[in-house]
Amino acid sequence: MAATQHAQQIKQDSQTYLTTALLQLLETHDLNTLSVTQVVKRAGVSRMAFYRNFDTLADLLTAYFQPKLTARFNDIVTGVPQAEKLTAIGQFFQELAPTLKLAERRGFEGIIQQIFNQNMEDFYQTILAETPLTSVQQRYWTKFMSAGVYAIWREWLLTGQRESLSTIHDLIAGFQRQTMASLQG
Structure with a gap:
C-alpha cells in the first residue's frame, strides 16, 4: 500500500x-x-x-483548469443562495479575468472556452428539464446560449468591465428569456 x-x-x-x-x-x-x-x-x-x-500541452492545461472552473461553477449553481448568485458570479468572473487575458494573449483561450461552455451546457440542461422544448430545441438553445454567454463575459472582462455587473446580468437574462420565448411561441 x-x-x-x-x-x-x-x-x-x-x-x-x-x-x-x-x-x-x-x-x-x-x-x-x-x-x-x-x-x-x-x-x-x-x-x-x-x-x-x-498527450499534449493542451491536455495539461485542460487537466489544470477543468477541475478549478468546474468546481467554481458547481459552487455557484448548488452552494450559493439565489439572492447571492449575481455577486458570486461577478466574483467568479473577476477572478477569471487574469486567466482569460493570459489565455487570449498566449493562444489557449479555446481551452478555457471549451471548459466554460461545457459547464454552461450542463447548467442549462438542468434548467431545460422543466420546459416543453423538444430535445433538438434544447440541444441547440443550450449551444447558442452557452456560446453567447461566453462571448458576453469575454467582452466584458477583456474590455475592462466598463458596464456594471448588474447590467451584464440583466442583458444575459433578457437574451435567455427572449430566445426561450421565441422557441415556445
Whole structure:
C-alpha cells in the first residue's frame, strides 16, 4: 500500500511541476511556440513523466483548469443562495479575468472556452428539464446560449468591465428569456 501511495504522490508531484512550469512559460511565450521539451526541462521531470500523464500541452492545461472552473461553477449553481448568485458570479468572473487575458494573449483561450461552455451546457440542461422544448430545441438553445454567454463575459472582462455587473446580468437574462420565448411561441 505504501508503494502505491508513494507512486501516486510522485505522479501528483510531476503533474504539479509540469503545470507550474507551463504556466510560468506562458507568461512570456505563446502556447503554440512551446514544446514538451521546454516544459519538462523547466519542471525538472522526464519526458516520460509528461507522456505518462498527458498527450499534449493542451491536455495539461485542460487537466489544470477543468477541475478549478468546474468546481467554481458547481459552487455557484448548488452552494450559493439565489439572492447571492449575481455577486458570486461577478466574483467568479473577476477572478477569471487574469486567466482569460493570459489565455487570449498566449493562444489557449479555446481551452478555457471549451471548459466554460461545457459547464454552461450542463447548467442549462438542468434548467431545460422543466420546459416543453423538444430535445433538438434544447440541444441547440443550450449551444447558442452557452456560446453567447461566453462571448458576453469575454467582452466584458477583456474590455475592462466598463458596464456594471448588474447590467451584464440583466442583458444575459433578457437574451435567455427572449430566445426561450421565441422557441415556445
